[in-house]
Amino acid sequence: MMTCKEVLDSLSAFLEEDLKQEVAVEMHKHIGMCSDCRAEFDTLTMTIKLYRHWEEPQMPPSCHDRLVKVLEIEKIRLKRGPSTSGSGA
């Protein structure tokens, strides 16, 4: 029988179906019987769902315009030769 600690350590692998079949069966059994581990499993699953549903702001069009300008300046700088210092890296 798996311990709660072993279940907790393997939760991500379990969620991704990345465990040997016999271990996955043990996990299933344990989670079915242990309310603490079930809460661990459910909340970890929900955490991942939340981030996958999370919509971030799109890139503003002005970012594209500034990027194009920065690259134009770099083109000119490189054409002038590599002696200029300040690569900014």
Added chain:
Amino acid sequence: MATAETDEQLVRKSQQGDERAFGELVNRYESKVYSLALKMLRNADDAEDVLQDTFLRAYRGIKAFQGNSTFSTWIYRITANSALMRLRKKQLPTVSIDDADEREAPINIADWAPSPVEQLLTKETQQAMNEAIEALPPEFRQVFVLRDVEELSNSEVADILDLSVAAVKSRLHRARLKVRNRLATYFSEPNSRSAMGAKS
């Protein structure tokens, strides 16, 4: 009409000095690069700095790019490294990933999981999600964002970060527990309970 050129074709042309081809790669990937940077850095100005830094590095390095990985993996790798450097510079005293204590076992995990995702995703929850990412050590943050926010595969994340798949899985699991623990704390606060419906 001509079919769209592949990334490989555009890279080859860029390596021969074709500026239009490089511009097309920029158009294709700029929003993805910005989005990854924003997700890692949680700040629009920093994300734009990383966007510019990434394409400047790509422009300077395209001739040396040997095609051992795809262009998308390469550009994501530059983005992730640039964002990581910025995080390290900005971060106040950080917890190293070796010391990072993901065993801060959640006390009283409120069972918030049964609520529908759409109902939980309030502005306040999104703020808590932001803070949970910000609290992650940078190396955990990279893996978590690439895997669970960008939804790349373990092997893609391993290629981008130059880690083994086993290391990705290990960091990911620890990062997930940390993030979940922060959210569990947030959901256990009384003022977040409205998002969970009628639970008492």
